Amino acid sequence: MSAEPSDGASQDVRAAVLEVLQTFNKTGVTLQDGTRFTEDLNFDSLLVMEFIAALEDRLDISVPLNVLPDIETVGQLVVATEQIVREEHG
Amino acid sequence: MADLFDRFESLRARRDGLVGDGGHDPFQVEMDEVLSQTEAMIEGRRTILAGTNNYLGLTFAPESLKAAHDALDAAGTGTTGSRVANGTYSGHKALEHALCSFLGKEHAIVFSTGYLANLSVLSTLVGPDDYILMDADCHASIYDGVRMGDAQIIRFKHNDAADLDKRLARLAKKPGNKLIVIEGIYSMLGDKAPLDEIVAVKKKYDDVYLLSDEAHSLGVLGRYGRGLPEEVDLEDDVDFIVGTFSKSVGTVGGFCVSSHPQFDLLRLACRPYIFTASLPPSVVASAKTSLELVEKGGALRKRLMRNAERLHSGLSALGFTLGGDVSPVVAVVAPDVEIGVAFWRGLIDGGIYVNLALPPATPQNFTLLRCSLCAAHTTEQVDRIIEVFAEVADTLGMLPKQPKKKAALG
Numbered sequence: 001m002s003a004e005p006s007d008g009a010s011q012d013v014r015a016a017v018l019e020v021l022q023t024f025n026k027t028g029v030t031l032q033d034g035t036r037f038t039e040d041l042n043f044d045s046l047l048v049m050e051f052i053a054a055l056e057d058r059l060d061i062s063v064p065l066n067v068l069p070d071i072e073t074v075g076q077l078v079v080a081t082e083q084i085v086r087e088e089h090g
Numbered sequence: 091m092a093d094l095f096d097r098f099e100s101l102r103a104r105r106d107g108l109v110g111d112g113g114h115d116p117f118q119v120e121m122d123e124v125l126s127q128t129e130a131m132i133e134g135r136r137t138i139l140a141g142t143n144n145y146l147g148l149t150f151a152p153e154s155l156k157a158a159h160d161a162l163d164a165a166g167t168g169t170t171g172s173r174v175a176n177g178t179y180s181g182h183k184a185l186e187h188a189l190c191s192f193l194g195k196e197h198a199i200v201f202s203t204g205y206l207a208n209l210s211v212l213s214t215l216v217g218p219d220d221y222i223l224m225d226a227d228c229h230a231s232i233y234d235g236v237r238m239g240d241a242q243i244i245r246f247k248h249n250d251a252a253d254l255d256k257r258l259a260r261l262a263k264k265p266g267n268k269l270i271v272i273e274g275i276y277s278m279l280g281d282k283a284p285l286d287e288i289v290a291v292k293k294k295y296d297d298v299y300l301l302s303d304e305a306h307s308l309g310v311l312g313r314y315g316r317g318l319p320e321e322v323d324l325e326d327d328v329d330f331i332v333g334t335f336s337k338s339v340g341t342v343g344g345f346c347v348s349s350h351p352q353f354d355l356l357r358l359a360c361r362p363y364i365f366t367a368s369l370p371p372s373v374v375a376s377a378k379t380s381l382e383l384v385e386k387g388g389a390l391r392k393r394l395m396r397n398a399e400r401l402h403s404g405l406s407a408l409g410f411t412l413g414g415d416v417s418p419v420v421a422v423v424a425p426d427v428e429i430g431v432a433f434w435r436g437l438i439d440g441g442i443y444v445n446l447a448l449p450p451a452t453p454q455n456f457t458l459l460r461c462s463l464c465a466a467h468t469t470e471q472v473d474r475i476i477e478v479f480a481e482v483a484d485t486l487g488m489l490p491k492q493p494k495k496k497a498a499l500g
């Protein structure tokens with residue numbers, strides 16, 4: 001999974017990811033592409049599951065559990081989510 | 091230099107925070123002597139066991155004890171190897187035949203535990219181009235099994251057939267098989283799957299299979315104890331049934347049954363079947379005999395449900411919040427982990443053993459005092475469980491002022 005920012009991607013998906021993530025952000029860290037789930041946001045496995053479920057609801061998608069181990073940062077999640085939205089709704 | 095075990099620091103901290111004060115540790119209970127299906131000596135005290143999965147009380151069934159003794163004497167203490175590498179005993183085949191005729195499927199494979207049955211089947215049945223759609227509240231063995239495999243893993247909301255439908259609809263254009271995974275009775279709250287709704291959704295799409303883990307419902311539901319599919323008359327719509335001998339059947343071991351013509355190929359594909367030792371003859375013999383008792387166990391099921399209703403309504407009348415409907419698993423929701431631990435200790439001091447279940451192993455992050463019933467519990471024992479719950483709540487100052495009103499323990 002690339003950590004590159006998602007230039008050509010839809011702003012809607014990025015905005016939705018950030019909006020949902022903000023409701024799970026207990027640290028007050030400013031969310032950026034490089035923000036890391038474990039180190040910066042203190043996410044544990046339980047919180048990851050809850051957050052993913054909320055994201056799935058928000059965007060009406062299924063995020064396979066398989067993609068999660070490769071996602072360390074917010075930017076990587078945005079890229080992966082954009083791809084899922086394209087596949088499921090595109 | 092970093093110590094190897096530093097990586098468990100957060101686990102250690104959590105444990106010490108919960109039970110580091112020298113009090114009873116809910117996760118290290120020692121039964122000094124098992125007195126019966128429903129009683130054991132714990133810390134020198136005669137204790138009522140309300141935290142086993144011994145739903146029908148078959149662990150001391152005379153017929154099963156005799157079968158186990160006979161097999162032990164005839165075939166020895168163990169098989170010393172796997173079925174594939176070291177050979178199948180006649181008992182293994184006989185048990186598989188018994189499972190086929192009991193559950194009405196063409197094929198059966200016995201595994202060394204239910205955990206290994208799930209690892210085996212879920213890691214091999216579906217491949218990289220396939221999809222698993224699993225209920226989010228599924229057991230750890232299901233999570234571990236699907237993670238061992240290559241299929242895409244999608245979770246749907248617990249017991250929510252509409253959510254499953256939505257997710258299947260989005261996959262409809264994609265090639266690949268889809269395997270839905272549910273449980274008959276969910277282990278923590280004792281709630282049942284809405285099997286009719288799930289089967290209806292399954293039938294809307296092509297290439298969809300259904301697997302149900304009947305670990306907690308085998309022996310418990312259905313006139314003959316064949317689990318949830320029998321109870322709701324949908325046995326032909328469930329393609330794969332996984333089960334365990336460690337609960338109602340009263341011993342250890344796991345299985346999967348199916349009528350798929352190629353089912354036996356799994357024996358050559360499942361690593362947790364090939365690379366572990368097979369069940370010893372005595373266990374196989376008692377499982378087979380106990381399965382017969384399960385099938386004939388209508389009276390036991392009645393007694394079990396009577397006990398379940400008594401405990402459920404007794405605790406509910408006291409004002410406790412319960413996790414689900416009446417079922418042999420009665421889960422009391424505690425307001426937080428600390429109160430849960432204190433409550434659990436109060437119960438054990440009062441001679442009642444239940445399971446303490448904590449997040450993340452619980453649905454909705456509940457802290458649960460999980461009680462499970464046995465057909466062999468007497469009415470007096472059930473009443474005693476209710477009484478001690480009331481006493482402990484009283485000591486901790488937590489019973490609601492208004493009985494009958496449903497409220498959390500706080």
Ligand SMILES: Cc1ncc(COP(=O)(O)O)c(C=O)c1O
Binds near residue numbers: 204205231336
């Ligand atoms: C739903 C479910 N599946 C599988 C298992 C595993 O069974 P076993 O104890 O035979 O490994 C359990 C219980 O532990 C369970 O609750």
